[in-house]
Amino acid sequence: xxxxxxNNDSTQNGDQIDERSEESPxxxxxxxxxxxxxxxxxxxxxxxxSDDQSEAIINFESMPEAPFRLGLRFSRLIIVxxxxxxxxxxxxxxxxxxxxxxxxxxIAKLALLIGGQTAAYWVAYQLQFVRGFPKVGxxxxxxxxxxxxxxxxxxxxxxxxxxxNPDLLILWFAGVLPLAYITxxxxxxxxxxGIFLIGISWKAAAQTEDAESGxxxxxxxxxxxxxxxxxxxxxLSHAVTKxxxxxxxxxxxxxxxxxxxxxxxxxxxxxxxxSPARESLxxxxxxxxxxxxxxxxxxxxxxxxYRQAMRVERFSVQKLSKPAVLVLIVVAAWLLAFHxxxxxAPYVVIFNLLLILLIFGLITLGIVNKRxxxxxVGIVFFVIDLSTRYIELTVDMLDTSLAFINGGLxxxxxxxxxxxxxxxxxxxxxxxxxxx
Amino acid sequence: MxxxxxxxxxxxxxxxIVFLLGLVGxxxxxxxxxxxxxxxxxxxxxxxxxxxEYVILRYEISTIGDGSNNTxxxxxxxxxxxxxxxxxVGIPDSDxxxxxxxxxxxxxxxxxxxxxxxxxxxxxxxxxIITVEYGIEQYFVPEGxxxxxxxxxxxxxxxxxxxxxxxxxxELIVDGEVWRP
Numbered sequence: 085x086x087x088x089x090x091n092n093d094s095t096q097n098g099d100q101i102d103e104r105s106e107e108s109p110x111x112x113x114x115x116x117x118x119x120x121x122x123x124x125x126x127x128x129x130x131x132x133x134s135d136d137q138s139e140a141i142i143n144f145e146s147m148p149e150a151p152f153r154l155g156l157r158f159s160r161l162i163i164v165x166x167x168x169x170x171x172x173x174x175x176x177x178x179x180x181x182x183x184x185x186x187x188x189x190x191i192a193k194l195a196l197l198i199g200g201q202t203a204a205y206w207v208a209y210q211l212q213f214v215r216g217f218p219k220v221g222x223x224x225x226x227x228x229x230x231x232x233x234x235x236x237x238x239x240x241x242x243x244x245x246x247x248x249n250p251d252l253l254i255l256w257f258a259g260v261l262p263l264a265y266i267t268x269x270x271x272x273x274x275x276x277x278g279i280f281l282i283g284i285s286w287k288a289a290a291q292t293e294d295a296e297s298g299x300x301x302x303x304x305x306x307x308x309x310x311x312x313x314x315x316x317x318x319x320l321s322h323a324v325t326k327x328x329x330x331x332x333x334x335x336x337x338x339x340x341x342x343x344x345x346x347x348x349x350x351x352x353x354x355x356x357x358x359s360p361a362r363e364s365l366x367x368x369x370x371x372x373x374x375x376x377x378x379x380x381x382x383x384x385x386x387x388x389x390y391r392q393a394m395r396v397e398r399f400s401v402q403k404l405s406k407p408a409v410l411v412l413i414v415v416a417a418w419l420l421a422f423h424x425x426x427x428x429a430p431y432v433v434i435f436n437l438l439l440i441l442l443i444f445g446l447i448t449l450g451i452v453n454k455r456x457x458x459x460x461v462g463i464v465f466f467v468i469d470l471s472t473r474y475i476e477l478t479v480d481m482l483d484t485s486l487a488f489i490n491g492g493l494x495x496x497x498x499x500x501x502x503x504x505x506x507x508x509x510x511x512x513x514x515x516x517x518x519x520x
Numbered sequence: 521m522x523x524x525x526x527x528x529x530x531x532x533x534x535x536x537i538v539f540l541l542g543l544v545g546x547x548x549x550x551x552x553x554x555x556x557x558x559x560x561x562x563x564x565x566x567x568x569x570x571x572x573e574y575v576i577l578r579y580e581i582s583t584i585g586d587g588s589n590n591t592x593x594x595x596x597x598x599x600x601x602x603x604x605x606x607x608x609v610g611i612p613d614s615d616x617x618x619x620x621x622x623x624x625x626x627x628x629x630x631x632x633x634x635x636x637x638x639x640x641x642x643x644x645x646x647x648x649i650i651t652v653e654y655g656i657e658q659y660f661v662p663e664g665x666x667x668x669x670x671x672x673x674x675x676x677x678x679x680x681x682x683x684x685x686x687x688x689x690x691e692l693i694v695d696g697e698v699w700r701p
Contacts, residue, residue, distance in 0.1 A: 194541075197540070198540060201536070201537075202533065202537065205533050209521075209529065213521040213526075232536050235540055236539075236540065239540055239543050239544055240543070241658075241660050242544075243543075243544075243547035243688055244656060244658055244660060244688075244689040245547070245655060245656075245658075245688075246653070246655045246656070246657055246658055248658075249655075255539065259532075259535070259536045259539065262528070262532045263532050266525055266528050266529045266532060267521075267529070368603075368604045370604060
């Protein structure tokens with residue numbers, strides 16, 4: 085930690101400003117406030133600012149704290165309530181139209197769908213960018229983007245077109261992604277990323293054979309997770325797009341680590357071992373095409389992100405670690421898709437190793453980049469993995485009650501150790517959220 | 521929002537509307553200009569919260585055999601067809617409405633022997649029998665009306681088919697009468 089770190093300075097200088105913070109115990113307990121006051125004392129002592137100025141700064145930073153936090157809570161409440169309200173209204177209209185579809189004249193249907201969607205966009209725009217209600221406006225913008233998706237399906241429905249069609253999701257995704265960037269909406273970005281993942285997995289599932297389609301869909305999800313994370317890295321490397329990086333990074337991370345965890349179970353691969361005649365499944369051209377496109381997104385994003393990073397920073401081997409892990413994930417996903425081994429053992433070993441790599445990689449990444457969310461995700465999956473392996477190991481070896489007691493003690497011990505380690509880490513680098 | 525972003529915002533909304541209208545226009549074109557065929561079907565009646573009520577249509581031509589026991593009343597498989605293939609299935613038009621030996625299913629491209637054909641995707645292929653979906657397997661009905669279709673003795677679907685084989689449902693014929701929603 086450098087001397088700029090709030091907590092270090094607060095321990096050195098906090099005693100100098102004690103008399104100023106007596107009136108507000110809550111403020112006194114806040115490490116950020118203590119750090120700030122310590123710094124202000126240093127500036128005052130070094131002659132950078134006068135006594136009056138230092139007092140004015142301390143008052144300015146201390147007093148609005150409570151109203152600010154209250155405002156933040158209200159702000160979140162407004163977003164939640166507005167989003168719920170907008171989505172409920174949209175769902176009600178869609179449900180009404182769907183239930184009475186054939187009873188409404190064709191032109192009225194179109195007018196209702198397109199007119200409603202356009203009106204929602206107009207209201208959202210007015211509130212968010214003109215009238216100064218960004219939260220409510222943003223929530224209605226989100227609902228309008230969802231409305232567009234519903235309209236795609238409703239128009240398909242009006243012509244009795246099969247609505248169980250992943251292409252409709254891909255078109256929805258293509259329609260709302262630009263909107264996310266234009267309106268600077270993280271919520272719509274999350275929606276677009278989610279739609280893309282569901283659509284691409286569904287599309288892949290439609291291209292596969294029955295027996296192993298689950299594994300092949302998981303392979304596409306792994307490729308999807310790595311590509312989304314890579315896109316997040318590209319966003320992170322440009323100042324203009326940095327704002328949008330978090331949904332991609334968090335979404336890609338969670339998806340990848342969850343799918344990898346699922347693939348550490350031997351049972352997942354049982355279908356493979358039960359059909360030894362099919363040593364290597366022939367993948368359809370459509371499936372391979374989708375997998376190539378999603379893998380290419382990862383590779384192109386990594387190259388673009390790396391080139392951008394090299395423009396502003398010097399080369400170091402450490403910078404290759406993230407791309408290397410992502411390439412490993414892509415290779416593992418292709419291995420899963422082609423599944424050349426007829427035994428489950430090689431897959432279980434590979435994905436267990438990959439999970440360990442991801443867990444410790446995430447924790448390290450979180451510590452190095454001061455991202456609490458990464459540390460937390462890494463720790464959660466570490467505990468889940470440890471518990472799972474314990475149950476797998478002991479289920480046949482120990483008496484059930486003994487296994488539970490041992491397991492409970494082990495988990496409590498691990499939990500205590502992890503909590504201590506986590507607290508130390510967070511104290512060292514402050515409460516930095518990945519979404520900030 | 522800057523004026524440039526405002527223009528982009530409006531452009532995206534217009535593109536969304538154009539896409540929806542394009543979807544409508546494409547299906548309306550098939551209905552207006554396509555050739556008519558009548559397909560025999562067996563409906564079942566599911567329900568979905570957001571989709572509303574609809575009947576699932578299983579057509580006579582949803583399953584196609586290899587033609588070894590072909591009596592000339594159904595199309596048969598010609599050439600190799602595997603799961604995932606796009607197939608073109610020859611069907612009679614609404615004037616004749618009877619299958620003959622010239623009506624078969626073929627992967628890749630439609631045969632020149634086919635006068636009228638419908639395009640579908642093979643969803644399974646087992647024991648020389650393929651299952652095909654044509655994108656017209658759902659028919660949406662007002663709430664509470666699905667059962668009267670499901671319980672009918674004879675349900676046919678009048679479809680319009682364009683030159684590339686894409687089909688659109690025009691109407692249902694239930695027990696010999698055009699069904700009005």
